[in-house]
Amino acid sequence: MKLIHCADLHLDSRMRFLPPGKARERNAELRNTFSRMIQYAADNGVKGIIIAGDLFDTKNVSQAARDIVTSAICGSPGIEFYYLRGNHDADSFLAGLSPLPPNLRLFGDEWTGYELGRTVITGAEMTGGHGRLCSSLRLDPERINIVVLHGQAVENSPQNPEDIDIRELRGKGIDYLALGHVHARREEKFDGRGRWCCPGCLEGRGFDEAGEKGFMLLDIDETSGTVSSEFVPFARRRLSELEVDITGLDGQSAVTDAVRSSASGLNPDDLLHIILTGETDPDFELNLTQLEKDFEDSFYFVRVSDRSRPRIDYSAFEHDLSLRGEFVRTVRARDNLSEEDKAAIIRYGFKALADGEVIE
Amino acid sequence: MRLIDCHIENFGILNGQDHSFNSGLNLICLPNGSGKSTLAAFIRVMLYGFEESARDDFRNERKRYAPWQGGTYGGSLRFEVGGEVYILERTFGATAKKDSFSLRCERTNLEYDGFSPVPGEALFGLDNASFKRTVFISQADCVTESTDRINSRLGNLTAMSGDMDRFEAADGALNDLLNKLSPTRKTGSIYKLKDEIDELQRKAQGGASADAELEVCKAALEREEGELAELKRQQKALQNRQDKASGVNSLIDQKEDYVGIADEYSSRQSEYESVLGRFPAGVPDAAELTEAENNLSRINELRLKAAATEPSPEEYAELEELEKHRLPSSEEIDKKIAQWSRRTQLLSDISAAGPQLRQARLLCPAIIAVLTAILAVIAYFILGTSAAVVCAATGVILAAASLFIPQKRQSKSTRRDGTAELEEIDRELEAFFAGMGPNTDSGDIPDRLYRMRAEADRLNALAAKRRKFEEEFPREELSRAEASLKAFLNRYLPNGCDGAGEGLRTLRHDLDELNVRGQELERAHRKKEDFEAREDFAAIAAADPAERIDMTGLISELRAISDRISDAGSDIDARKRKFTELCREKDEIDSAIEELHEKKNLLTRETKRYGLLKETRSMLRQARESLTSRYMSPLLEGFRRYYSLMNGQHPEDFDIDANISLGIHESGQRRELRFQSQGRRDLAGICLRMAMIEAMYREEKPFVIFDDPFTNLDEARTRGGLDFLKEISDEYQILYFTCHSSRAK
Known part of the structure; x- marks a missing residue:
């Protein structure tokens, strides 16, 4: 089974460093890259797309971004969308969706899990900061566990609301910790079983986001319980x-x-x-x-x-x-x-x- | 450097003058308006050219010193430098382009370009402005101050680097940029940036309250959505109750439907059996009945055909009667009719033969006579009179001859043949009528012939009709059809009927009705069977109409809750709009925070740059002061020496700063020279100038021009000044101009 893990799309970014015309053009490209990713998923038999936060850059989502995301989700009923809101996301997008598309899965302040075959995708939004969220995570070790969070992996006491003390997640039975928030790609093992990965943003929006950008393609072998991942460069421009x-x-x-x-x-x-x-x-x-x-x-x-x-x-x-x-x-x-x-x-x-x- | 002499061709008030200068003190004492300052200016202009920048006539030297009588003006200046004598010649026109310039070495008499383009700058190492602040001391401008070139000259650095004279431009540029950046000036970019940051900070400060408001709105939205969900849950429960009640009522309704279906089935069965009762001898099948109907139809058709083709009884009787008359055949009768007609013709011809002959005898000669007359006329006009006469005579002869011979013979023959034929016809007619009863008059013969002819025709027609009918009519088919029909009717209508057609129509009607009733019965039966075959038939059958539930209350409750859901939906929509608006405001605040961050970074960078630029300016000034301080001590020493010379006392209270600016210490404070009396300022200025000249020119000493600089000095100091001139004239060539003998002694 294939899954896509992406994060930090930041649709509707301002991109002040560009002239207004090019900033508008780049925003259109950001939206288009999101649509292309959905098409990639459809073409490659991807069952689900995990959006690990910051789908939008602004609280007030533009009509163009709203339309492109809504039509992408509604137009792909065969793909499950696991959308975990990040610190940039607001509910204005979801408030405009009524009813919610049946293939759009959301997360809340508490841990929420969705089964997809043997795999369970569990996530929680850190709206109130890190708190005791990680310690309260309970997973079935017999299942293939993918955990979604929007925050920065740290190995010390969290200093910021978005910091995730990775030490607290060790031994929880996580196979793949899908993170968002940090715009540079990074992947590390954090215990004997699992590894955390931040795919970086889908498209670079400033020179502090230089380099190749894209998403992680997960290949889950439900028989052996292994989760392999590869980075798929996908940005329109670098x-x-x-x-x-x-x-x-x-x-x-x-x-x-x-x-x-x-x-x-x-x-x-x-x-x-x-x-x-x-x-x-x-x-x-x-x-x-x-x-x-x-x-x-x-x-x-x-x-x-x-x-x-x-x-x-x-x-x-x-x-x-x-x-x-x-x-x-x-x-x-x-x-x-x-x-x-x-x-x-x-x-x-x-x-x-x-x-x-x-x-x- | 030493001036030797000069010749003034035309220059201001001066005209055609020659002046020679010795190497020491040259006293030029002339009354006011005689051209002392003009002479001093002439020497300066010869060395530096005109100052062209001023616009007013007085300040514009070219206009100021143009000869009153007009025309070209200028002169020559002979001077000695380094043991070599040079001759400088200039003429001046209305513009610099019309000026001429020549510098020659007197020894070689060749043009010398070593002091070009401005000899003064080359000779003194000073520009015009610096020259006027040092070696050119005028009565209105004794006080001096340093310039870059003076500093450069003082530092004796010109030969090594020319950058000392760039200090002012560099300092000015730094000042300009610092002013542009200034954090304290309103026009400064850092000041503006701080303003923008304050404004952004003010916006950003709303972030917390916007967050709180957004949270409140979000909580309210969640609460309202929760309430809506609860209302929908209640609605769902009511709908379930409604569904359940509807289910019970539906079973009852269906049971009632079933009863109706069963009733309909019974009814259809009765109707069918009732119609079936109309067939006591059995129900003919549709094919049988159709065959019988076809037979009847054929019978009727044959009967109609017989009625149309068979002779009527009257015709049969008429035929029989005519056959009794034994009439001859139609051909015979027609022949007799023709003979009778011939007979009548013959009789007519015989009686008409006499008058016809006379008419023919007259007509023929007349025609001949007319034709001959016409020919005679034609002959007369063509051939002449004789031919016309011959022609007329021939005509007369021919006409006369035609009156006799041929007609007479034909008439006789015709009369004899007609009589014989007539007699033959009469005999045949007599024989024809002989066998037909009593004789009739010959006058009846035509009538009798034509009557016989009509009877013969009628007989033929009737006989033909009878023959045709007998040959063509299918008498056997009719019999068979009638027998079959009769057998069918006897079988299915044993009680008889009003005619075969009526019987068959009754049978057809009953049979059709039976079919319709049968189909209706089948449908009712099938409907009943289908209903009974349903899974819920047992439940339907068990339904008790007495258990019917009244849903009025439920519907009312549902309507009420629907209204509340609608209201809650509207509230949520309004809340969502508010939420969206708050999101937009929050975005603006976030944008402001982002921009604030950028501006703060920019402020940090600009402040840093501002600080570095200030440091740059400060250290550049420091470097310059450091350089100038090297020659400040000798300068101050020289100043004090000259001051003592002129004033008779040592000026301990004076000092000099790195800007070559004099100050006086009074009452423990340093005061600038500009706050002193004019005389003291002039005195100090003259001494400073000389100190500067002394510092600047350690090797080749220049001439020094004093254009009546002691006018503001008191008598004692004027004397001191004159002593001072005498003193320095040992070392310098002095050109001292004055208008008053008291300042010349």
Whole structure:
């Protein structure tokens, strides 16, 4: 029997970092990816889809998102949907569904289990925080137990309402702990029998969600009682961060060439965050806006961040009688500044002395 | 550097003047308006060119020093630097483009470009502004302050790096950016960002109450949905009771239905048997009855046919009567009729033969005469008169001849043949009528012939009709049909009937009714059997109508609870709308919180940047002060020395800061020079300028222009000033302009 485990779809995300038109387009793609996942399930004989929280990003669900989810659920009567609400989800979506589709299974504050053959899918929404929820879990060890929660697995005392002390779930007979909430994929064994897995979000929505995104496909052998899982990359677009070391480069075009070389082979459909690193001459001036423009047609979206540091050779200024030399010596003498701050100050000062203006 | 002489072609008030300068103190004492300041300005303009920026005529030097009489103006300046003499020549036009410039080395008489493009800057290492703040001391501007170029010159750094003179631009840029970012100015981006954060914080503070309100709404929604569920449960229970009562009542209704079905069956059975009683001799089957009906139909058909084709009795009698007359055949009669007609014709021809001959004898010559006359006329017109006469004569002859011979012979022959035929016809007619009773008059013969002809025709027709009937009518078939019908009727209607048709119709009607009743009975039977075969028949049969339940109360209760469910549904819809609205508000708050987080991060970054920029500005200033402080001590020393020289006392209360700004310590406080008297300011300014010149030019000493700078000094200090000039003229070439002899002694 096959099941899909997904989480953190965050439909209706704002995606402020994108221009409004592209943010709208990406939202449409998020909805479309959800629909494609349902079609994938139908095409591959998947019996059920576990949504481990944060199906929506906002409390007030847009009509477009509501329609796409409702039609996907109602249009797939052969697939059971196990929807556990996360901290972003509200009841506004469910409040608009009357009656609830028969294949939509919900969870509440207390543990709720649904049987699917020998498998039992048990979940609880942590609306009131972690509390004693985990300790109150009772499962039949003879069954194949899949437990659904929306929270972050920790191995210490929970600090946040969404923290799940994984130690409390050991020895409970869990075969697969389907988690949501953390947007990066992670999977670990937590006792001799089971493992927990956070599939990450279905589509990246910001550069803090870079990398391959998708869902977990579970294959349950009800005879042997084994649960195997594999990650299925499924996102329409990938968000990538590309670090480019510009140490030793002495001009805008050299940097552009270095970025072009590093970015070759990346998918033009991607959203790319170019991060410039390394050490540059303090006089080196880079036009980031121009750099973004240089690559705006090569990718769906490009952002450039300069994290390079000016390379200060203090010894070179030791005997420099100029104002620059005196300035560098003055900066160097300040003990209460970090080297990073000193480098930034020197870059500002040099820029001001060179051009009579400072980069804003 | 030393000025040697100059020639002024035209410059302001000056025209065609030559001035020579010695290497020490050059005193130029002239009355007001004689051009002292103009001469000083001429020397400066020769070295630096005009200041073009000012718009008003007084400040715009090009206009200010344009010769009153108009035309090109300018002059030449001869000076010595490093042992070499140079000749600088300039002419000035209305615009800089019309200026001319020439610098030649006197020894080689070649153009020298070592001091281009502005000789003053190359010679003094100062721009025009810095020149005016140091070596060019005018009476209105004794007080001085430092410039980048002066600082640079003071630090003797120009040769190593030119960046000291960029300090002001850098400091200005940093100031501008810090002002833009300022957290304290209303226009500062950090200030605005803080405002935005305050606004977002205010919005975000509603988050807790929005959460609480959302929770309250959610709880109310859950409660209302719970109440709705309870109402639906009650409705369900009532519906169950209703269903149960309906079940009992339904059994009773069905039992009543069954009784009706059973009654109907009995009724149908009686009706069927009643109709069956009409067939005492048995029920004919449909085929038999149909055959009988067909037989009757055939009989009627044959009888109708016989009625149409068989001669009537009157015709039979008429035929018999006519046959008795032994009439000749129709052909014979027709022949006699024809003979009679011939006879009549013959008689007519014989009597008409005389008059016909006369008419023919006259008609023929007349025709010939007319034709001949026509021919004669034609001949007359064509052939002439003789031909016409011949033609007319021939016509007359032919007409006369036609009156006689042929007609006479034909008439005689016709009369003889007709009489013989007539006699023959009369004999034959007589023989024909001889065997037919008494003779009749010859006048009756035609009537008798035609009457005989009619009787013969009638006889033939009647005989033919009888023959046809006898040949074609199926007499045996009719007999068989009549016998079969009779046997059928005798069998099924033994008591007789009013005619075979009526009997058969009665049988048909009864048989059809029997079939209908039979079908009705079958249906009623089947309905009854079907009902009895139902699983719940036993329950239906056991139902007691006395146990019927009155559902009025139940229906009323159900209606009431339906109304409450409807109201609860409306309330829930309204609550859901409220919930959605609260969700939207919560989203806005969440969005504000998210934006607040972003703005706070931005504020942190911008504040950090602001701090670093402030540090940058501070350390840049610190670096500059550090550099300038290196020459502050010698500068202050020089200032004090010159001040003592002019004032006669050591200026312990003066100090100088890194900005080359003088201050005076009075009553334990440092005061800026601008708060002192004009005379003291001028005195200190002159001394500072000289100190700066001394610090700036350690090797090649420049000339220094004093454009009557002692006007604001008292007598003692003026004397001190003159002593000061004498003192420094050992080392510097001094051009001292004054308008008053008291300041020249």
